[in-house]
Every structure is written in structure tokens, then in C-alpha cells.
Amino acid sequence: MDDGFASIEELKRRVTVASVLQCRLMRMVMENKRTVLDVFEEGRGGLNGVLGERLGTWLLRAVPHRSIVGHSYTLHIPPGQEDFRCGREWGEIVGRVTSNTMGTKYTISEVSGANAWHEVCIVTYDINFMGKKGPRKMTATIRAVDKTGRAIEPLQPLSKQNKAPNAVVLESKSPQWNSETRAFGLEFYNRVLVSSVKNFQLVHPEDVDYIVVQFGKVAEGVFTMDARFPMSPIMAFGVAVSAMDHKLACP
Structure with missing residues (x-):
């Protein structure tokens, strides 16, 4: 990705094994009072924030949509000049995040053609009986990739193949109780500054340090x-959007 906007192919591509994609997410309130979520890749030039800080390359915008059966978000590339001329505040749609009514299951999909959607990740949250005092437990199921980085496609939609051999299941890393702060906590290496039930780390159960x-x-x-690796920018952003969404069953 360069100092300009990332291509759709780059947003779908898995992060390479030797690199880390570091991003900043911003909750923005538009003129029409709609709240959107923007994600910027750090350290790549790009836009300035309200306080003059460098936000980096603008990657994606999540736009919320409400319904009686659950929440959904469409994921868009940044608006181009034609979008601005037409009064649009976001560009082409490249993905979406949909939830069930209780906010315990989220499906992340990519656009794969004209009016066609391709499931790439399923995120599930356990019901949190401890409310805001306890950590959330979550899993993310994604398609495995071969040695070339190409996704291994299941024969059926991913949501019905959570235990398939060609799927990878990631779990939230268990926080440890800190008696001094009287809160659960993880080591975020100075990347996180405020305690929140929404904070998380996803790991593979066989290698919790990765x-x-x-x-x-x-x-x-x-x-x-x-x-x-093996996440893509769209997958990772979709998981983050699911964490920020309001959940009836997970305060």
C-alpha cells in the first residue's frame, strides 16, 4: 500500500507472514448525524486528524444499518472525487458485517462479483454473565490458506463449516486478573491506553504468543x-467492527 488509497485487491489480500498491519480506527459523526467507523494504516503518510496528527492511509469506512433482526455494516473504500461531486460520503462497497439479533454472531463477507457475497469470517461471542466486570470471550473462524496464500475454499458457506479441516479457528486470549488495578488485563505493548471490555487479542489456541x-x-x-497473517485488512476491520457493535447479550 502506498500513500494513496489501497486497491480493493490489497484490502482482500492476506497480510504477509513477515509484516504487521498497524492501523488507527476513528469513530466519526457525519453531518447527517450518522456515526461511521474509519480505519487508517499507520506510518504511510496520508491524512491529518482533527488535532493535526498523522492518521495514515485511509483504508476503509464502515457504515451502520439498523434492522429489527440485527445490525449490519457495509464496508466501503474511501470516497473518490466523483463520490464527493455526487454528495456521497463513502466509495464503492467491498464488504459487509451482519449480526444476529442478540449480537453473539457476526458474518463478514466480501463482494465477489455483481450482487454476489463471499463469506470470509465468522465471529461468535459467548454470553457475558459478568457484564462489564468480566472479559468477553470470542472466536473467529476464517478460511485456511495454502502455501501460496490462496484461500482454501470449503464446499459450503463458512458458517456451516466451522469445524472443517480447511478452516482456522482463532480464540480471544484470556486476560489475567490484576489485583492492583482490580481489572482483567492483557499486554498490549503500549498500543492500547484505555481499559475497555471491547479490547481483545485473537490467537490460535496452539500458539497463544502469536x-x-x-x-x-x-x-x-x-x-x-x-x-x-493469515488475516486480511477487510477481515481484521470486520472483526473490530463486530467488537464495537452494541450487543444485547454481551454488555
């Missing part, structure tokens, strides 16, 4: 998101 996705709060409306 953090695939890390997400956490920095300030009001500001978050960091770091992703590694």
Missing part, C-alpha cells in the same frame, strides 16, 4: 487495530 489481531481503545472514539 497475536493475529489486536484491538483496543486509545481515547474517546479512537482505537488501534493490528493484524498479522
Whole structure:
């Protein structure tokens, strides 16, 4: 990705094994009062924030849509000049995140053709009986990739193949109780500054030291998101969006 906007192919491509995608998420309130989520890749030039800080390359925008059966978000590339001329505040749609009514299951999909959707990740949350005092437990199921980085396709939609051999299941890393702060906590290596039930790290159960996705709060409306192989920018952003969404069963 260069100092310009990333291509759709780059947003779908898995992060390379030797790199880490470090991003900043911003909750933005538009003129029409709709709240959107923007994600920027850090360290790549790009746009300035309200306070003059460098936000980096603008990657994606999540636009919320409400319904009686659950929440959904469409994922868009940044608006281009033609979009601005037409009064649009986001560009072409490249993905979506949909939830069930209780907010315990989210499906992340990519656009794969004209009016066609391709499931790439399923995120599930356990019901949190401890409310805001306890950590959330979540899993993310994604398609496995071969040695070339190409996704191994299941014969059926991913949501029906969670235990398939060609799927990878990631789990939230279990926080440890800190008696001094009287809170659960993880080591975020100075990337997260504010305690929040939404903060998480996704790991493979067989290697809990390899953090695939890390997400956490920095300030009001500001978050960091770091992703590694085998996640793609769209997948990682979709998981972060699911964490920020309101959940009836997971305070």
C-alpha cells in the first residue's frame, strides 16, 4: 500500500507472514448525524486528524444499518472525487458485517462479483454473565490458506463449516486478573491506553504468543487495530467492527 488509497485487491489480500498491519480506527459523526467507523494504516503518510496528527492511509469506512433482526455494516473504500461531486460520503462497497439479533454472531463477507457475497469470517461471542466486570470471550473462524496464500475454499458457506479441516479457528486470549488495578488485563505493548471490555487479542489456541489481531481503545472514539497473517485488512476491520457493535447479550 502506498500513500494513496489501497486497491480493493490489497484490502482482500492476506497480510504477509513477515509484516504487521498497524492501523488507527476513528469513530466519526457525519453531518447527517450518522456515526461511521474509519480505519487508517499507520506510518504511510496520508491524512491529518482533527488535532493535526498523522492518521495514515485511509483504508476503509464502515457504515451502520439498523434492522429489527440485527445490525449490519457495509464496508466501503474511501470516497473518490466523483463520490464527493455526487454528495456521497463513502466509495464503492467491498464488504459487509451482519449480526444476529442478540449480537453473539457476526458474518463478514466480501463482494465477489455483481450482487454476489463471499463469506470470509465468522465471529461468535459467548454470553457475558459478568457484564462489564468480566472479559468477553470470542472466536473467529476464517478460511485456511495454502502455501501460496490462496484461500482454501470449503464446499459450503463458512458458517456451516466451522469445524472443517480447511478452516482456522482463532480464540480471544484470556486476560489475567490484576489485583492492583482490580481489572482483567492483557499486554498490549503500549498500543492500547484505555481499559475497555471491547479490547481483545485473537490467537490460535496452539500458539497463544502469536497475536493475529489486536484491538483496543486509545481515547474517546479512537482505537488501534493490528493484524498479522493469515488475516486480511477487510477481515481484521470486520472483526473490530463486530467488537464495537452494541450487543444485547454481551454488555
